[in-house]
Amino acid sequence: MKLTLPPRISPQQFDSALQSFASVVGKDWVMSSDADRDAYSDVYAPGSTDQWPAAAAVAPANVDEVRAIVRLANEHKTPLWPVARGKNLGYGAAAPRMAGSVVLDLGRMNKILELDPKLAYTVVEPGVGFFDLHDEIARQNAALWMSVPGNGWGSVLGNALEHGIGYTPYGLHARNLCGLEVVLPEGDLLRTGMGAMANNPAWHLFPMNYGPTWDLAFSQSNLGIVTKAGVWLQPAPETSLSLTWDIPNEEDIAWVIDTVAPLKIAGLIDQNVFIPSWLGKIVVLGQRKDFWDKPSAMPEWRVKELLKEHKLGYWRVEIRLYGDEAVNKAKAEVIKSAFKRHLDAAPFESWWRQGDPKPPMDLAMGTPTAVPLQMSDWVGGRGAHMGFSPVVPATSEHVMGQLKRSRKIIGDHDVDFYASFTIGGRFANNVNMLMYDRDNATQVDNIKHLFNALIDDTAKAGYGEYRTHLGWMDRVMDTFNYNDNALRRFDERIKDALDPNGIIAPGKQGVWPAAYRGQKKEGAQ
Amino acid sequence: MTRAVRFGALALFAAATAAVAVSAAPPAGPPAGPGGVPELPPYQVRAQMPAGDRLATGRDGKAVFEHVCGYCHLAGGMASNLLTKQMMMMHRPPSDGLLSNRTDLFPAYVKAVVRNGKGAMPAQTRVDITDAELNSVAAYLAKGKK
């Protein structure tokens, strides 16, 4: 990818910025070739990666180097886009929102600083991947379980800071963060929570500040660069029991939600319950052309045929219980009788006990895997996807409303329907996977129109997304329009106060610093 | 598309998955312990990254491969699954789905795929794998070919 300079910076100025970065990290860790820029592009970009081009990437080894680079970036007016491992596939990967930003790749900062099985937490740097932490827990034989997203290739902190979601009792990953160390936009260093006192041993244990609590102000945020954080982990349970039902019909999701959500809110179910539609089971079995060989969306009759052939329901519900055997048995009885009221079929039951082999691909047991990435092979070519992810209240009324709305819009655009609802408590997180071949221009164009229609119509109905791709960050921010977009006005006042040069992640989540507010239109879809 | 072909593809996938299991029996994982952390497929218990300067030449190619590429390219990993299927479609032995079994890889090819990406595999950055590490991995996978 050719070089796109940061706004108002000449090639000479940019060169001297890179040289100053190299004096901090060494020249090998300043990456500015065309190939480097490609590697930091949005590998799942809908259309050309040139829409969100990084100018270069720089990779510090420790917090002092991060601080030095941030100060130099201010001096040279070269904005930085921090990523942890940069595997944010479906949302922009490592690419920056604003063209010409320099990716601050924290992948080299990958130390696991603490792993405490007694109080069940770890302290990690941003470059620590899910696999790294998993390996370390295994190596130490620590009685701890993790919570992981479907794509296990990313970073424990990066995913949590992006409000990522997993499928265990610790599945709201941002909620597991406790006590952050943050480099502020002008290079100062802050520790949140009890860490604001030097050497306080409760830093990663007590989840609030003395005074306003700032931890989550640094998630989906451009107010600072997180250089380490505490992450709470799940104590390994004595046993675990999973109950799996195939739910025959599309409309059945209504009673499923009204059955599961109260149990989740009451605490009888601990985990985030993931309910994918049938396509989630088929995508890993082969390629689309093995099942439907026309470019048009798979018709209803073919879906029915496939469900029959593969003995699948329209939805799959797997509820996993964690803890002592007697407790799990008792909980299972309550859950089974609640399901029995709507469905005769008994669930498939599978027990796990300490010492048993863990099923390697069970996300609800917190074992990382990259196998779901196989999904990108579904459409063939350079396959990719984007996720449209609105949040709705966890009742049948809201879930059915959203299902019908997005189903119709997706159908109108002649795209296959693959949705999931994750019940995380009082809300359900609805992720619609929209898959496309990056090299098929018509398909990409259609997906972009579809994405706009989904955001707009869903907002009209009163719901917003929890997270989105770079190209739509502004459009989604616009939907949070209460009181003349009070949220954005507030975010931008804080941004300008803390980051007068607008150096950290301009445009992240639709929050633009004064210095670059004029760039907002670029790259927006 | 006929039903037979559709089933054919599925059967192939099932066979490919089984073949990976047979041809690449996982080495023993960590022992089951008090944490209930039992045996896992190799891709979930990778080699540790070799210590030392990541920019220096002569890194341990096998260990780097297992650590950096292992998520997907050890037995049971997503890339091994996809490649096994592709190999079988080309009437090649399913065991060729594992890169470490291949005898037809050249260093330049390995480097090009790693830096440019291929199919479902995204390009890897020089933080993911440094040039020095990539040279070692390419030499390891090429088994002495230049």
Ligand SMILES: Cc1cc2nc3c(=O)[nH]c(=O)nc-3n(C[C@H](O)[C@H](O)[C@H](O)COP(=O)(O)OP(=O)(O)OC[C@H]3O[C@@H](n4cnc5c(N)ncnc54)[C@H](O)[C@@H]3O)c2cc1C
């Ligand atoms: C098949 C598939 C399934 C997926 N399933 C899931 C899923 O179940 N749940 C889910 O949540 N995601 C899922 N994803 C999306 C995504 O791949 C993961 O969320 C992934 O973990 C994000 O990449 P990362 O961890 O490397 O984060 P990064 O890309 O490193 O970070 C994400 C963002 O967080 C911010 N950030 C990161 N580090 C810092 C820092 N140190 N300081 C300040 N800001 C920072 C930046 O804005 C950055 O852009 C899936 C993707 C695919 C392809």
